[in-house]
Amino acid sequence: MLDSILLTGATGFVGQAVVRRLVSDGCLLTAVLRHNSSAIDKRVITSQIESLDGDTCWEDSLSGINVVIHCAARVHVMGEEVADPIAAFRKVNVEGTFNLARQAAKAGVRRFIYISSIKVNGESTSPGTLFTAFDIPAPVDPYGVSKMEAERELQALAMQTDMELVIIRPVLVYGPGVKANFLNMLSWLEKGIPLPLGAINNRRSLVALENLVDLISTCISHPAAANQVFLVSDGDDVSTTQLLQHASKFLSKPSLLVPVPSALLSAICYVFGRRSFAQRLCGSLQVDISHTRDLLGWKPPVSLQTALHETVKYYLESKK
Known part of the structure; x- marks a missing residue:
């Protein structure tokens, strides 16, 4: 019997990819929207809410649902x-x-999959150290703190009810359609702008959109996923410099990366009040996904190289 799934955040970067995967898998999917969207597949049932807060009524949306995937x-x-x-x-x-989860448990939902963030673990790792699913949380910014607090509320609820909880903490997600800093990076490289980023020897874990969605799909019904926390990445960490070099290759552009020492770059960023930017650019953030691999028998279906190539290809085609 197919699961009946409720998805929040269905029009977001991750949510859209989850919709495509679940429709392809033949799942009975209801997408929760704040506004009507023509981008949603016609095979998907839609349910509309006015807001996402402690007062939202989910009764109609949760009718007949046995799995919730909360991306919003x-x-x-x-x-x-x-x-x-x-x-x-x-x-x-x-x-x-918590309001959604509480009403989901009351409605008899079997499993609640919460898309959290690696920011619950913290902002950076020291050389040779990787974040794990069992670390004591150490969020730094308000977003990370809110994700940690949500996890704790959900874990307490799961202990008091029969609803199973799955928490997934992705690292930086990239893939076709990515925006923000990743999109800016591709734009800079395509324009041939020289960048002072040729000597950064950090290590960063990334996760391709396809890999994240595959893990989410796995967690819908895998019995071992119940009441677990999973970190997810491509399992192939790179430095900022290596990432830019790979992207330049797929853009068929020369890699104009000036080898400025990362310590100097960080110092300049600090002077201009861009400490967090310096950390993302020059610092390391690595995760250990062995718990995810071992418990679920899961492995990333696509490599970093393949996923980055597809990301660049989509970027170039979208500009035509």
Whole structure:
């Protein structure tokens, strides 16, 4: 018997890919939307809500559902403008998430899959050290704190009810249609702008959109996924310099990377108040996915090289 699945965040970068995968798999899918969208596959049932917070009524949306995949969130943004960021994040990511989960448990939902963030673990790893699913959480920014608090609320609820909980903490997700800093990087490289990023020897874990979606699909019914936390990556870490070199190759552009020492780059960023940017650019963040591999018998279906090539290909075709 096919699972009847409710998906939040269906129009987002990850959510759209989840829709494509589940429709392809023949799942009975209901997508929750705040606004009507012509982008949603016609084979998907849609359900509309006005907001995602502690007061949202999910009764109609949850009718007949046995699995919830919760992708929707107030996401981390650069240049936060609200007066109280942590309160804004908590309203959606903590109160909104717990409200949905509480009503899901009451409605008899069998499994709740929560797409969290590696920011729950922290912002960086020291050389030779990898984040694991069993680390004591150490979030730094309001977004990471809100994700950690949501996880704790969900874990407490799972202990009190029969609803199973699966928590997935992705690292930076990339793939066809990616935006933000990853898209900016491709644009800079395509334009042939010389970048002072040719001597960064950090290590970064990334996860291709296809790999993340495959893990989410696996967790829908895998019995061993119940009440577990999973980290996910491509399993092939790269430095910032290597990532740019690979992308340049797929763009068929020369790699104009000037070998400026990363310590100097970090110092310049600190002077201009861009400490977090320096950390993402020059610092390391690696995850250990052995728990995910071993418990689920799962492995990333696509390599970093293949996924990056597809990302660049989509980027170039979208500009035509």
